[in-house]
Amino acid sequence: MTMATAPLIPAMGEYNVSNHLLGDPAGLKAAWDRDGYWFFRDVLDRQAIAELRQIYMDYLSELGVADPQDPEARYNGADLSAMPKMVNETAMNERRVDRVLHRDPRIASFFRRLFGCDPFWVPFTVHRQVPPAQDRCARRLEFIHQDGTYNDGLDFLICWIPLAEITPDVGGLALVEGVHRRGSLHRKDGMRILPIAEEDIEVERWRSTHYRPGDVLLMDLNTPHSGITNHSDRFRLSVDTRIMPSNGNVPVVGAIDAVGAEGVTIGGRALRFDATSFVRGLRGDQMPLADVPGRYRIGQEVIAAVTGDIVRNMRPIQ
Ligand SMILES: [Fe+2]
Numbered sequence: 001m002t003m004a005t006a007p008l009i010p011a012m013g014e015y016n017v018s019n020h021l022l023g024d025p026a027g028l029k030a031a032w033d034r035d036g037y038w039f040f041r042d043v044l045d046r047q048a049i050a051e052l053r054q055i056y057m058d059y060l061s062e063l064g065v066a067d068p069q070d071p072e073a074r075y076n077g078a079d080l081s082a083m084p085k086m087v088n089e090t091a092m093n094e095r096r097v098d099r100v101l102h103r104d105p106r107i108a109s110f111f112r113r114l115f116g117c118d119p120f121w122v123p124f125t126v127h128r129q130v131p132p133a134q135d136r137c138a139r140r141l142e143f144i145h146q147d148g149t150y151n152d153g154l155d156f157l158i159c160w161i162p163l164a165e166i167t168p169d170v171g172g173l174a175l176v177e178g179v180h181r182r183g184s185l186h187r188k189d190g191m192r193i194l195p196i197a198e199e200d201i202e203v204e205r206w207r208s209t210h211y212r213p214g215d216v217l218l219m220d221l222n223t224p225h226s227g228i229t230n231h232s233d234r235f236r237l238s239v240d241t242r243i244m245p246s247n248g249n250v251p252v253v254g255a256i257d258a259v260g261a262e263g264v265t266i267g268g269r270a271l272r273f274d275a276t277s278f279v280r281g282l283r284g285d286q287m288p289l290a291d292v293p294g295r296y297r298i299g300q301e302v303i304a305a306v307t308g309d310i311v312r313n314m315r316p317i318q
Contacts, residue, residue: 009140009228010198012174012208015039015217022113036180036223037207040114042214044161045106049213053163055097056129056237065131066235073164073235075131083131098125098241101161110216115245122156122242122303123253123317130171130236133229141174141226144196148221149184154251154305154313156244158219162211163237170236171228173217174208176201180220196224211238218243252304253317259296261289264311266304271311280315 018038021027031038054068061068064078084091101107102121111119147158166172179185185201187194201224208228209215219225230236244250254267263272273279273289279296281287287295296302301317 008138009174010201010203010206012168012206013177013204015207015209016177017041019043025116028114032220033181035177036220037175037177038114038218039209040110040216040218042212043110044214044216045104045110046214048101048104048106049161049163052097052101052239053213053237055100056092056127056163056235059092060129060235073237074233075235080131083129092127092129093125097127098123098239101125101239101241111243115247118246119243120246120248120250122154122244122251123301124303124315125239125241128227128236128238128240130227130230130238132233132235133231136231138229139198140171140229140231141198142229144176144198144201144224144226146184146186146196146222146224149186149193154221154242154303155249156221156242156251158221158223158225159241159243160217160219161239161241162213162215163239164213164234166211166236166238167232168208168210168228169230169232170234171230171232172208172211172236172238173225174206174228175217175219175223175225176205177207178205179224180222183222185224249305249307252306254301256296256298256300256302258298260293264292264296264302264304264314266302271304271306271309273311277311278313279311280313 016031016035018028018031019040021031028038057066057068057073060066063082065080066073066076108119160173162172185196252266252269257265257268263270277289279287279289279292281295302314303317304314305312
């Protein structure tokens, strides 16, 4: 006798697609205010996306886990232990693959149309090459969180780009629609920030889709979201980066010239800390300002969100 098994993920509604709002700033703003995201279908240059995907495939080939010419990016079953466990410690990040994306005029042209000005790419990127999950019995939402809880003061948009077809069995990304104005949904255990509990989310607000190359999802920093575990035989290939209009309050990005407990000089620009400055360690933790000179060094590349010359948030570039 077979037992009916409960689904391992909430039923996902489809995104509101915003293609028809391009060129309509008021309509775009209304959609963002209502939903906390924009999803655009087939707007990024597919050749540019294919070139980026090939860099990922070459990396998987170097690790011996996939054939670089396989259009399906199937996992060949070889040992995965050489793949870094931390998503921000992959060789892709060390090689600064994101600069390929950030400097590509074919990609920039879409965002110029969207923002009405050049995009400003924040050099904080995570490359994902997610292998098929071993455990097919666990709940499939990996880590429900709001990036804003860890990045207070940064005004950028989360920009998530599928580099290949991502069907529901491959997983991808799911988000919670229309709750980005409700503040942090994370519970705390003392100073420790806990992941958002699945039972704290209204089940009918979950959204995801069948992603294809050329699609792009832009999210508010306070839109809760999660990866979905991969139940296919393929790698899930996606890039998670940050963007904002260049006419906004863009962060200071560069190497540290001098650093102390009172302030920091980045690329020749002198900035101060005050009691509200959120200075991050490498794992997203907030550090006391007295610890900053010991944890940040001259020459290190950082991103600092500022108001005037006051640092609101500072973090290392991985
Ligand atoms: Fe995130």
